[in-house]
Amino acid sequence: MTDKLRLGVNIDHVATVRNARGGDNPDPVRAALMAQDAGADGITAHLREDRRHIRDADIAGLKAALRIPLNFEMAATPEMQRIALQSHPHAVCLVPEKREERTTEGGLEVAGQADVLAAYIAPLRDAGARVSLFIAADRDQIAASARIGAPVIELHAGAYADAWAEGRWDDRDRELARLTDGAAYGHSLGLEVHVGHGLTYDSVGPIAALHAVRELNIGHFLMGEALFRGLPDAIAEMRRCMDEARA
Ligand SMILES: CC(=O)[C@@H](O)[C@H](O)COP(=O)(O)O
Numbered sequence: 001m002t003d004k005l006r007l008g009v010n011i012d013h014v015a016t017v018r019n020a021r022g023g024d025n026p027d028p029v030r031a032a033l034m035a036q037d038a039g040a041d042g043i044t045a046h047l048r049e050d051r052r053h054i055r056d057a058d059i060a061g062l063k064a065a066l067r068i069p070l071n072f073e074m075a076a077t078p079e080m081q082r083i084a085l086q087s088h089p090h091a092v093c094l095v096p097e098k099r100e101e102r103t104t105e106g107g108l109e110v111a112g113q114a115d116v117l118a119a120y121i122a123p124l125r126d127a128g129a130r131v132s133l134f135i136a137a138d139r140d141q142i143a144a145s146a147r148i149g150a151p152v153i154e155l156h157a158g159a160y161a162d163a164w165a166e167g168r169w170d171d172r173d174r175e176l177a178r179l180t181d182g183a184a185y186g187h188s189l190g191l192e193v194h195v196g197h198g199l200t201y202d203s204v205g206p207i208a209a210l211h212a213v214r215e216l217n218i219g220h221f222l223m224g225e226a227l228f229r230g231l232p233d234a235i236a237e238m239r240r241c242m243d244e245a246r247a
Pocket residue numbers: 010012013045046048073095102103104134196197
């Protein structure tokens with residue numbers, strides 16, 4: 001296994017700011033190109049069914065402009081499958097969505113709908129997309145992901161990140177243990193393991209140190225930091241935190 005830990009930069013919240021006023025500014029594609037120049041290994045964008053941030057035209061624009069991989073996050077709906085098949089992203093990450101949630105609250109239920117998801121991902125795989133499932137660090141969900149033939153899982157780091165942010169150290173340690181076990185278990189089943197959601201300069205280190213993990217996807221925190229230090233510097237500092245923990 002190569003030990004390179006990739007950084008995927010999620011640009012959803014550039015679109016959140018744009019949509020607050022309508023119009024075209026700030027442009028998520030411009031942010032993605034800047035992230036690419038700053039050393040991002042991939043760009044992640046979540047086309048929510050309600051289009052609250054990323055829009056269809058952003059996906060097309062990202063696909064046309066980027067030379068690094070595009071990770072297209074989406075709900076497992078017929079509409080999104082059609083868009084993914086039209087836009088040919090490098091990767092498709094299936095995410096559970098609820099209209100009323102502020103952000104993704106939990107992991108995709110894979111074990112309970114394995115046959116449905118196996119049929120859903122088949123055309124995406126046939127079209128050459130690397131299919132990833134955004135799941136909780138739960139052995140049943142991980143095993144089911146491997147069984148249905150998804151090559152990649154992304155473990156939801158939200159509970160870990162929240163516990164860190166709120167200073168709930170016992171919860172943080174328990175969540176880190178779950179992510180550690182989930183990453184090792186996924187890797188042992190031959191899955192490529194990614195982790196994402198809510199990670200910051202403080203919380204990224206223990207996750208970056210997990211050698212079973214190949215990619216981190218980080219967005220909201222980086223876009224906030226970019227307001228203060230600029231996007232290239234915000235990304236460079238995240239890269240530095242990751243490399244320091246990985247060494
Ligand atoms: C799947 C995931 O955790 C995020 O990448 C996702 O994009 C979160 O959704 P919002 O960006 O809408 O918070």
